Amino acid sequence: MKIIVSAVILLIAGIAGTAIAANLKPGDTIQASNLDARQTDTFEGHKVSDLLTDRMQTLIRNEGLVITLAASKPVVLGKDYMAATKANAGKAKYNPDTRLVEGWVAGMPFPDVTADDPHAADKLIWNGYYAQPIKNIQDYPRYAYLLISEKSGLERRQVWRFLRYYMKGRLGTDTVVEGDGSILSKTLMYATYPNDIRGLGLFVQRYDSPKLEDSWAYLKSVRRTRRLSGGTWMDPIGGSDQLNDDIEIFNAHPTWYASYRLLGKRWILATPHSTAVTWDSKASGNAEFPVVDLADAPHWNPKDSWEPREVWVIEAITPPGHPYSKKVLYMDTQFPRFYMAEAYDRKGDFWKWMYYGLKTIPTGDGDVGMISATGFTIDYQRRHATIFILGDDARLNTQGIHADDVNLQQLEKVAR
């Protein structure tokens, strides 16, 4: 009899256990109210607790982050990107003495990084630096920065135009390198809103070397171009919560950081296929930016679709003078782009969380490329956030744009 009772109890426990560890479906949410209950649930074969980083758990539990699940889909990368990666495989070599890469042509310099490679982290960072899965031109007619405080919600917004031209590693063309090979990319951007910064323009020249970037600003209020310091790569961008090297999670020459360490490979929930409407120009108020939960405190949580992705986890140690002590980066294992990061202050305390919603779009030449539909940089110490919102008219590889359209001489011409 005792055995039978025990068996029944075990059976009931098993049934109950099965009921708790449910298989979640696309559209299900993970939020503070069900986080504990769903720890053992699974989604596409992964336990929820395994898909959430410790930081994500905290943000869901304490900061109102709500994750809406979406069925995972393969990420389609550009044909030219993949072809260049394959054609040039093995040409790039990492030199641990200089921390530089030699022999890179185009595509991912290190497509087959393994966790046991002693320089795996450096190579992955170089993959990100050299070979974002985009094409040769990023042409964004408008993007916005939303400045948000926990107390008052959306404080301010800025609207900018962005144009970046890659001079090296060019895809889908015989001219893989334009110019003398010293310049990696040239970027032109200028503000269109609000009125006090309207006409402010920036031109940035990034080198294929540890040399600091050259940059100039056109100040409309004085109608003059002014050279800027190259040493601002680790400074905040204007009044935002984002450092220059936080753009798209990691925006520095790999050698500017002190070192990198591979913490491992794991699965997380991320947004490689952003489905949210980022910017509804016809709406007003909080509804204008549906991808951000502006209505509910703390007013900065993303509202997008999340799917399981395998990522590399990389620790980036900053150089002296940098505001952070380190960044922990989450990069897709199939392509070198970051989904999220955690930044820690000099005392080692958690400071900022960065999250990017990615999306693949057709390019102007019939291929595909990847863009950041949104980018969140949230300062949990100052309780303030800066959110990047890309307009739906973003383009890649726009036909008719040439290298000479993106240079210092154009700065005064394009600024209002």
Next chain:
Amino acid sequence: MKTEPRLLMPSICRLSAVCGIALYGMFSSDVALADQGLFDGWEVGGYVRAHISMNLQDPYLSNPATNGKPRGDYKNDVSMARGSARLNLFRDFGKSQVNLTVRGVREYETKYLRDLQRTADEYAATDLFSHRSRSSVRLMDDVYNELDVRELWWQVEVASGSTLKLGKQQVVWGETDFFQSMDVIHGYDFRWRSFLEAENEELRKPLWMLNFNQRVDAWDGSMQLIYIPGRTNPGYTRGNNYDVEGGRWANTPNRGITFASAPFGADVPYNFSHPGARQRDDSFGMRWTATAGEWGYSLAAFRGPSQVPVINPNPNSPLGVRDSVTGRTFLGAWKGRYMSDPGSTVGELIFPYITVFGGSVNRYLVGIDAVFSAEASYIPHATYNVGVLAGEAGGCAFFPGFCGIVDRPVIKTMVRLDKQVDLTSFLKTSRPSFLSVQLFNTTITKFDRADEIVNLAGFSGRTKRNSALITGILAMNYSNDRINPTLALGSDLTYGGGFVIPSVEFAFGNHWRVKAEADIFFNRRSQNRALTGFNDTNLFGYFAGNNQLAVRTTYQF
């Protein structure tokens, strides 16, 4: 002296011509407008703004009835209550762009401004040669209130790398802040707000011009050609407007004194038709800008009216002229021509045409993490007034500087360092602060002290061969740039004096901006009374008594 119109609306002809060209360009552009009407796609921006300023000192305002004793105590009086609105319209048609900027200004006539006008009228009435009863200048209408097309241009890419910008616009050359070395194309209106305006587009006097730019990609540079037709730009739109109307920024002790309707008939009107300073003559400029290695550089030349006027003395002045007791001879009229009424004026303000050659360099210095900039200009024939003594001390005429005009070669140089300084720990700023220090030097290469060159006619300050000023700006940011204090400092290393301007700007949301500042001036010497007691007063002496508190509130859209 005829009163210059303050309504700077272009003539119907000028406006129509540019509008016609712009419309032709827009519709002949290769950009299809089928899906967008003419009124779609315009970027609209602008602001509505209020300025208010208050005297922190008692500015000297002479009283004609008491032989120049101070008229009253104006400390804490409102010196400016100004409302302005600006509308910008911009549209990008692809190959071409069109921009229209209109600004309207109305000021409230404060008690202080009423007294300035009253003084100017009373002094004008002392004319010995006529029976006028008031000044020819109405400060409110002629100086402060305005409705102005600030910009109206059409920019088109006529060929790959070739851009033509046609219309009323602003073009600035050079690197230096505050001073004008290669920034020679436009004059500035320093009458409603003197020279310490960070957003100097508000003070600049736009011009109708043809501005052609040819990119030269092989040399990583561009060539700019400027043509400014003299007939299209009235004389009063050229050169700097210093406050010679007797307004709130008139040099101490000349508040309430209108040069064109001066006391006792010592009138000094503008003359835009002097053969050496004929504003109907065209102006030309060319500039090459490029980068070479780590350096950015520019080379430029410009032919046009000087920005600083000089006074051409009337050789037949009804108040008399003579050689100075110092030995400085009276030179007579410049180039032998005096064109104002010889029977009722003592001099005329002219803007001689000059040629300026110059260049600038800049580069980022990794070692000190700073941006270095330098600028130099050479003016072979810069014009100066001469004669240190006033008539009361045996000078050529009633005022110092009225012995005539000389031209001398001048070199102006500037060096500057910009650096981001990390004060986040020290001052708790939210990001590194911007620090800029510059040294500005002027050298008269063929200098003879016996020339008795004066820094400014009407004052006895004698010019030295070399003179230098140093300025510094520290711009800080707090609370995600919602609170932005700035400290600007300057010192005249040659003639003494300087300024301190602490300010703070608050940003509220997308629309509201409030800026408060104190303008504090120091001087080594200033002239205490109008029309007498001329002494060694120089730049910062002109600002004696002008300390002020100013608040600017802006709603932008």
